[in-house]
Amino acid sequence: SASLFSAIEMAPRDPILGITEAFNADQNPAKINLGVGVYYDDNGKVPLLACVQKAEAILIEQAAPRTYLPIEGLAAYDKAVQELVFGADSAVIQERRAVTVQAIGGTGALKIGADFLQRFAPGAQVYISDPSWENHRALFESAGFVVNNYAYYDAVTHGVDFAGMLADLKAMPRGSIVLLHACCHNPTGADLSGAQWDEVIAAVGAGGLVPFLDMAYQGFGAGIAEDGAVVRRFAASGGPLLISNSFSKSFSLYGERVGALSVVAASAEEAGRLLSQLKRVVRTNYSNPPVHGGKVVATVLTTPELRQLWEEELAGMRVRIKEMRDAFVKKLQEKAPAHDFAFVRDQIGMFSYSGLSKAQVEQLRAESIYAVDTGRICVAALNSRNIDIVIDAIAKVL
Numbered sequence: 001s002a003s004l005f006s007a008i009e010m011a012p013r014d015p016i017l018g019i020t021e022a023f024n025a026d027q028n029p030a031k032i033n034l035g036v037g038v039y040y041d042d043n044g045k046v047p048l049l050a051c052v053q054k055a056e057a058i059l060i061e062q063a064a065p066r067t068y069l070p071i072e073g074l075a076a077y078d079k080a081v082q083e084l085v086f087g088a089d090s091a092v093i094q095e096r097r098a099v100t101v102q103a104i105g106g107t108g109a110l111k112i113g114a115d116f117l118q119r120f121a122p123g124a125q126v127y128i129s130d131p132s133w134e135n136h137r138a139l140f141e142s143a144g145f146v147v148n149n150y151a152y153y154d155a156v157t158h159g160v161d162f163a164g165m166l167a168d169l170k171a172m173p174r175g176s177i178v179l180l181h182a183c184c185h186n187p188t189g190a191d192l193s194g195a196q197w198d199e200v201i202a203a204v205g206a207g208g209l210v211p212f213l214d215m216a217y218q219g220f221g222a223g224i225a226e227d228g229a230v231v232r233r234f235a236a237s238g239g240p241l242l243i244s245n246s247f248s249k250s251f252s253l254y255g256e257r258v259g260a261l262s263v264v265a266a267s268a269e270e271a272g273r274l275l276s277q278l279k280r281v282v283r284t285n286y287s288n289p290p291v292h293g294g295k296v297v298a299t300v301l302t303t304p305e306l307r308q309l310w311e312e313e314l315a316g317m318r319v320r321i322k323e324m325r326d327a328f329v330k331k332l333q334e335k336a337p338a339h340d341f342a343f344v345r346d347q348i349g350m351f352s353y354s355g356l357s358k359a360q361v362e363q364l365r366a367e368s369i370y371a372v373d374t375g376r377i378c379v380a381a382l383n384s385r386n387i388d389i390v391i392d393a394i395a396k397v398l
């Protein structure tokens with residue numbers, strides 16, 4: 001006889017986890033995984049930042065009891081996040097128009113935002129870039145939205161199809177929610193210029209759209225303030241505005257699940273009402289966030305020596321990725337001069353849409369080099385020891 005569970009089908013596999021499984025099963029000791037979404041150091045290891053270790057030493061010394069945090073998270077954390085995301089001198093902070101809730105990573109921040117929007121704008125259309133981080137669509141659909149694409153990537157120029165993007169923004173129904181990558185676009189590595197952002201901000205304002213900025217890589221592009229500039233520009237153009245941010249990458253704290261959702265309101269009074277509703281979303285999902293990661297990040301951001309150390313360590317990760325981009329382009333120029341990969345140097349953040357086809361990615365897999373079928377490679381998985389192997393293999397499949 002049929003039980004409740006007997007008819008339930010297997011859910012579709014996560015495409016990136018599939019690569020990891022194939023990689024793990026590969027017996028070749030020289031195998032290389034470029035399909036990952038994390039930063040590796042030059043030794044191929046996920047770093048534990050010194051600023052994090054020092055903050056953890058302070059926290060162990062304090063031996064604080066593990067009480068519940070408030071629903072919106074640690075106050076010192078939320079404040080530090082606001083100053084990082086909006087800039088310490090921001091008008092929205094001074095005017096108390098921004099509210100921030102600690103979240104379970106950037107994903108949790110997106111989900112709180114999506115559930116909040118579903119409550120108050122249930123009929124709104126959601127638009128994400130084509131392509132986007134693979135969880136954006138599923139996440140907003142699971143919150144009850146219809147999710148559409150807007151034009152973004154141009155495979156011919158390896159850059160942004162800006163005319164297409166702008167046309168799509170202008171055609172969106174008023175009240176639509178538009179998800180934008182604040183910096184270091186995942187998966188393409190193609191970002192907008194400052195002048196293009198100005199046009200996007202104008203189109204969003206004129207069209208009565210609700211911008212939701214996802215900032216998972218602040219500090220991985222041009223710098224902390226530079227990467228956050230778009231948030232400041234949107235905030236200055238007035239609300240409504242939502243921002244999810246993550247410290248998974250910038251603090252190498254993936255498994256601690258540290259992120260936040262910030263919402264910009266028209267007034268302090270409106271902000272108070274929004275916060276009360278955000279707390280309701282959190283309360284009915286997981287009650288309140290975990291303590292450790294938030295305390296680590298708050299300690300680093302508010303302790304001047306640790307803050308300085310973090311900025312240096314983050315710059316180190318950013319610079320190493322740029323060096324790998326440079327090396328990738330230079331070495332391919334030598335090995336495959338008929339092919340132009342200079343665009344890889346112009347891409348920003350951890351990823352590159354390398355332009356490799358699905359068939360070429362499959363050929364690389366036969367050499368124990370793993371990339372995503374779309375040709376996305378994680379530049380942060382390249383290092384001084386594996387880059388020549390990768391370049392030789394790519395040159396062979398071109």
Ligand code: PLP
Binds near residue numbers: 108216254258
């Ligand atoms: N948004 C984007 C664009 C991402 O690339 C990621 C992680 O890969 C996230 C959000 C989620 O970040 P977290 O791991 O903090 O949930």
